Amino acid sequence: MIAPSILSANFLTLGNEIEMLNNSSADYIHLDVMDGVFVPNITFGQPIIKQISSIAKKPLDTHLMIVQPERYIDEFADAGSKIITVHYEACTHLHRIIQQIKKNNILAGVSVNPHTPVYLLESIIYEVDLVLIMSVNPGFGGQSFISFSYEKIKQLADLRHKKSLQFLIELDGGVTIENAQLLYDAGVDILVAGNAVFGAKDPTAAITLIRNSKNNR
Ligand code: DX5
Ligand code: ZN
Numbered sequence: 001m002i003a004p005s006i007l008s009a010n011f012l013t014l015g016n017e018i019e020m021l022n023n024s025s026a027d028y029i030h031l032d033v034m035d036g037v038f039v040p041n042i043t044f045g046q047p048i049i050k051q052i053s054s055i056a057k058k059p060l061d062t063h064l065m066i067v068q069p070e071r072y073i074d075e076f077a078d079a080g081s082k083i084i085t086v087h088y089e090a091c092t093h094l095h096r097i098i099q100q101i102k103k104n105n106i107l108a109g110v111s112v113n114p115h116t117p118v119y120l121l122e123s124i125i126y127e128v129d130l131v132l133i134m135s136v137n138p139g140f141g142g143q144s145f146i147s148f149s150y151e152k153i154k155q156l157a158d159l160r161h162k163k164s165l166q167f168l169i170e171l172d173g174g175v176t177i178e179n180a181q182l183l184y185d186a187g188v189d190i191l192v193a194g195n196a197v198f199g200a201k202d203p204t205a206a207i208t209l210i211r212n213s214k215n216n217r
Contacts, residue, residue, distance in 0.1 A: 001027035001028070001189060001190045001191070001211065002025070002026055002027055002028075002190070002191050002192075002193060002207055002210050002211040003026065003027060003028035003029065003030040003061050003170070003190050003191070003192045003193075004021055004024075004026050004029065004030060004192075004193055004194070004197040004198070004203075004207060005030040005031075005032055005141065005172070005192050005193065005194035005197075006018075006021075006029065006030070006031060006032075006052075006194075006198075007032045007043065007141040007194045008141040008142065008194040008195045008197070008198035008199060009198050010198075014052070015055060017198070018052055018055050018056055019055070020203060020204060021056070021058060021207075022055070022056065022057040022058065023204070024203070024204045024207045024208070025204075025207055025208045025211050025212075026058050026207050026211075027058065027059075027190065027211070028058055028059050028060070028061040028082075028083070028190065029052070029056055029058045029059070029060050029061065030061045030063060030172070030192045030194075031044075031049055031052070031060055031061065031062045031063065031081070032063050032065065032141075032194075033045060033049075033062060033063065033064050033065060033066060033076070034065045034066070034138075034139065035065065035066035035067060037066070037067050038065050038066050038067045038087065038089075038090050038138075039065045039138045039139035040139050041139045041140060045072075046072070046075045046076055046078075046079040047079075049062065049076065049079040049080060049081065050079040050080060052080070053079060053080025053081075054080075056080070059082035059083070060080050060081045060082055060083070061081075061082065061083045061085070061170075061190075061192075062076050062081035062083065062084050062085065063085050063111065063132065063172065063192075064076065064084060064085065064086050064087070064090075065087060065090075065138050065139070066090065067090050068090075069086045069087075069090060069091065069097060070091075070093075070096070070097050070100060073086075073097065073100050073101055073104070074100070074104060077101070077104035077106055078104075081106060082106050082107065083106060083107040083108075083109055083129070083130060084101045084104075084106060084107075084108065084109065085108075085109030085110065085111050085130060085132045085170075086098075086101070086109070086110060086111065087110075087111045087112075087113065087138075088110055088111065088112050088113075088116055088120065088121065088124075089112075089113055089116060094110065094124055095124060095127065098110065098124065098127045098128055099127075102127075107129035107130055108127070108128055108129050108130070109128060109129060109130035109131065109132050109168075109170070110124055110128050110130075110131055110132070111131070111132035111133070111134060111138075111172070112131070112132070112133060112134060112152075113134050113137065113138065114134055114135065114136070114137055114146050114148070114149070117152075118133075118152050118155040118156045118159065119155070119159075121156075121159075122159070125159065125160070125163065125165055125167060126163075126165065128167050129167055129168065130167055130168040130169075130170055130190075131156055131167055131168070131169055131170070132170040132171070132172055132192075133149055133152050133153060133156065133169070133170070133171050133172070134149075134172055134173055135149035135171055135172065135173040135174050135175070136172075136173030136174050138172075138173070141194040141195050142194070142195040142199070143173060143174055144174050145173065145174025145175070145176070145179060146173070146174070149171065149173075150182070150183075150186050153169060153171060153183065153186040153187050153188055154186055154187060156169055156187070157169060157186070157187030160187075168189040168190055169187055169188050169189050169190070170188070170189065170190040170191075170192060171183055171188045171190070171191055171192065172192035173192070175191050175192060175193040175196055175210065176193075176196050177196060177206065177209050177210055177213065180193075180209075180210045180213040180214075181213040181214060184213065184214040185214070191210060193206075193207075193210055196210065197210075
């Protein structure tokens, strides 16, 4: 699956960008919420997500790069998110926060920064619907893929297999048409792509190319 990130979209014509995604083979719309504290950048919040939700035909995948996400989770759910992912590094009481997300009857995800080892998730993977591996340091679109992420995907896929769990594996940062196939092969279920989609001449075609790269061998 593919979840295009609107971080690299043209916000002056955001409605058109969402329409493009509605008519594409995108599986989700990835929304990067940044607070300028957890990450060195600020993006958008609940009011904009609410507006996106009013026209989006694909489920909204909200990636919270914010401290104390428990303060806003219910609002992000009410705004129309179908997945909410919080950062392992931003949550002192991660277990409680995951339950808070699930109480809203949506999917709960946990994300790890590039420096955070996958084994630290061993006690929480029983509770989550999704694990998001960051393959760049979060904060900006268009950064280069950190290659150790392949190792982390494989470790996580192994862990999932060993424990007979079902959570989805999502990967975010530096995804390109070139590396998509290797990433799916390593065990990724959902690829997030910002620059590779919105920086392409034909974003709709780029979405389909990335999404189908698993079968293009
Ligand atoms: C980065 C965000 C990503 C970003 C990915 O902090 O979480 O979702 O949009 O952008 P690309 O695909 O351009 O690396
Ligand atoms: Zn993201």
